[in-house]
Amino acid sequence: MALLPIVHHPAFDALFDSRHRFPMEKFSRLARILVEDGLVPGGFVVPEPASATSLGLAHSEAYVDAVLTRQVSPEIEKAIGFAVDERVALRSRSATGGTVLAARLALATGLACNTAGGSHHAHRDGGAGFSVFNDVAVAAHVLLAERLVSRVLVFDCDVHQGDGTARIFAGETRVFTLSIHAAKNYPDVKPPSDLDIPLPDGTRDAAYLAVLPFALETALERARPEIVFYNAGVDPHEDDRLGRLALSDSGLAERDRQVIGFFRDRAIPVAAVIGGGYSRDIEALARRHTILHRVAREFV
Numbered sequence: 001m002a003l004l005p006i007v008h009h010p011a012f013d014a015l016f017d018s019r020h021r022f023p024m025e026k027f028s029r030l031a032r033i034l035v036e037d038g039l040v041p042g043g044f045v046v047p048e049p050a051s052a053t054s055l056g057l058a059h060s061e062a063y064v065d066a067v068l069t070r071q072v073s074p075e076i077e078k079a080i081g082f083a084v085d086e087r088v089a090l091r092s093r094s095a096t097g098g099t100v101l102a103a104r105l106a107l108a109t110g111l112a113c114n115t116a117g118g119s120h121h122a123h124r125d126g127g128a129g130f131s132v133f134n135d136v137a138v139a140a141h142v143l144l145a146e147r148l149v150s151r152v153l154v155f156d157c158d159v160h161q162g163d164g165t166a167r168i169f170a171g172e173t174r175v176f177t178l179s180i181h182a183a184k185n186y187p188d189v190k191p192p193s194d195l196d197i198p199l200p201d202g203t204r205d206a207a208y209l210a211v212l213p214f215a216l217e218t219a220l221e222r223a224r225p226e227i228v229f230y231n232a233g234v235d236p237h238e239d240d241r242l243g244r245l246a247l248s249d250s251g252l253a254e255r256d257r258q259v260i261g262f263f264r265d266r267a268i269p270v271a272a273v274i275g276g277g278y279s280r281d282i283e284a285l286a287r288r289h290t291i292l293h294r295v296a297r298e299f300v
Contacts, residue, residue, distance in 0.1 A: 002300045005105040005112040006034065006293060007098040008044035012116040014091040022081060022130050023278060029286035030115055030274070039293055044115075047101040049093035050138060054100065057141035058134055058168055060125050067092065067132060080127040092132035095119065099135035099229075099273055100142050106227060106269040107148060111260065113296050115289075117273030118231040120162035121187065128164065129186060136229045136273060137168045140175055143227065150174060153225035155215075155259060156193075158233030158275040159243050160186050166193040176223030180208075180215060182236070182244040195219065201244045205251030208236065212255065216262045228263050232256055232292040233275025234285070241278040249291065256295040264299045272296060 008031045016024035034040050055064045066072045072084040082088065095116040105112035120136065121129030140152045152175045156162040161181040169175040176194045183198030190196070195218060197211055219225075234252055236245040247255070256272075263270050272292055279285040 003042045004293070004297050004300045005045050005102070005109060006040050006115060007047055007102045007105070007112065008115040009046055009094040009098060011049070011090045011094040012098070014087040016082070020082070023280070023282060023285060025282045026277065026286045026289065027116055029282050030289050033286055033290050034115070034293060037290070039290070039297065045101060045105065047094060047097035049090060050096040050100060050133070054138055054142050055093070055096065055133055057145060058124065058137040059122070063125050072127075076126040079129075080132060081130045084132060088132065092119075096133045096135040096138050099139045099271065102273070103139045103143055103227060103229070103271040106271040107143075109300075110267070111264060111270050111272075111296060111299055113272045113293050115274060118158060118233060118275030120156060120158060120231060120275075121160070121164045123164040123167045129160065130276075131164060134164050134168060136231065137165055139271070140229060144174055149226040151224050151226050152176070153219055153223040153228045154178065154231070155219060155228055156180070156231040157236070157255060157259070158231050159235040159240065159245055160233075160276060161190045161196065161198075162193060162231070163187045163189070163191055166191045176219060176225065178215060178219050180211065185244045186242070194222065199245060203245045205247055205254070208245065208247055208251060209254055209258065212258050216259065220266070225268055227269045227271065230259055230270055230272040231275040232272055234277040234288045234291065235275070237277070237288060239279065239284070241280070242276070243278075249288065252288070253291050253295055256292055257298070260296060260299055
């Protein structure tokens with residue numbers, strides 16, 4: 001059996017206090033579970049932290065410099081939800097480098113996964129919603145700048161609308177942005193993606209999965225992608241602290257299976273990121289995030 005490339009860097013965990021609202025420990029535990037369960041027999045692929053040049057393709061020079069020198073304004077740190085210190089700056093660069101590497105691996109092998117990524121609330125001039133850099137936007141810009149692809153699809157299934165991604169790619173015809181999210185959840189202001197599918201509170205597996213065929217067929221027709229960035233956020237789960245939807249573990253797995261399978265059946269490369277997931281129970285949350293990597297292995 002071929003090996004699924006899985007990207008991980010120890011710096012993905014910025015070592016927050018366990019009482020922090022953002023469950024930073026999940027990144028380390030996720031990686032350990034993948035090792036313990038034999039899902040990375042060849043070991044992780046370790047990324048280089050993203051360079052200022054790469055970051056500047058999606059973010060303003062002033063904001064990139066502020067993060068790299070740890071001089072982010074209090075207003076932006078408040079919007080992000082935590083201070084941007086040295087560990088957070090390295091974590092953000094590493095996670096973004098991880099998505100860039102996953103994209104390169106996907107182009108080479110057809111499918112690759114990051115163990116972080118999906119920070120879709122970061123916009124050109126700042127971060128927000130636990131997102132410092134928009135890793136998918138950076139990676140898409142890198143591939144376009146290097147002319148490795150000419151058309152990109154961002155297929156975002158995080159429970160929160162991908163507002164930062166929508167803003168960054170507004171008017172960019174080479175990138176098609178799609179977001180399936182809880183209609184009444186964060187952010188309050190939702191700039192239009194190329195296709196938004198807002199769902200009512202309490203949406204369960206069957207209703208959620210029923211919208212996927214339309215989303216997938218429409219995205220394929222309109223985007224005509226040469227690569228897909230798939231945000232497999234687990235915050236639509238019924239037990240998620242910041243969710244509002246009600247998917248089960250099996251519902252998340254079937255969602256991942258349908259999305260990845262749809263594009264791999266058409267030989268379109270997929271780079272997958274883990275997106276959001278929020279719980280005080282780090283063990284349960286980390287295992288929920290491994291659903292993506294377990295399902296992805298079915299397609300290699």
